[in-house]
């Protein structure tokens with residue numbers, strides 16, 4: 001770890017505002033480099049690159065009405081060799097402290113339901129399930145009030 005990066009937490013205090021700025025400010029800079037290509041049946045994305053491009057071109061998908069009471073959202077990842085050493089808990093604590101300082105009332109995240117290890121982690125650090133009507137069973141949404 002000395003001198004290297006082994007993980008990150010990142011997110012936004014205001015998902016709706018973030019999606020708006022993503023559309024207005026960021027997408028125009030990268031849209032040509034990562035064009036919207038959907039070569040699958042019915043005009044759907046056919047592979048991971050196409051799915052990523054599809055998400056890139058539809059930032060509004062981040063804004064889910066049922067999640068509005070949890071306006072912030074986050075992502076966290078740590079390299080396998082550095083997991084289960086308390087780093088995830090430290091990163092989450094730092095991120096939540098910054099949100100509290102900014103006066104944000106609550107934070108959410110979306111995760112693959114199959115990721116039972118991550119779910120065990122989020123349970124330990126205080127997240128609870130949010131019911132999102134109409135969501136795919138493959139996705140789980142969790143939230144924490146600050």
Ligand SMILES: CC(C)(COP(=O)(O)OP(=O)(O)OC[C@H]1O[C@@H](n2cnc3c(N)ncnc32)[C@H](O)[C@@H]1OP(=O)(O)O)[C@@H](O)C(=O)NCCC(=O)NCCS
Pocket residue numbers: 076077078079082083084085086087088089090110111112115116117118120121122124125
């Ligand atoms: C999920 C992840 C961020 C957790 O970070 P971490 O540094 O491994 O977790 P920590 O060591 O800080 O653990 C914090 C608590 O969660 C618990 N925990 C973490 N991983 C766990 C697991 N796989 N099973 C059970 N409990 C777990 C720890 O026991 C600890 O509890 P305690 O402090 O009460 O003893 C990290 O493992 C990771 O990046 N995983 C792969 C990527 C991923 O799934 N990211 C999330 C996508 S939604």
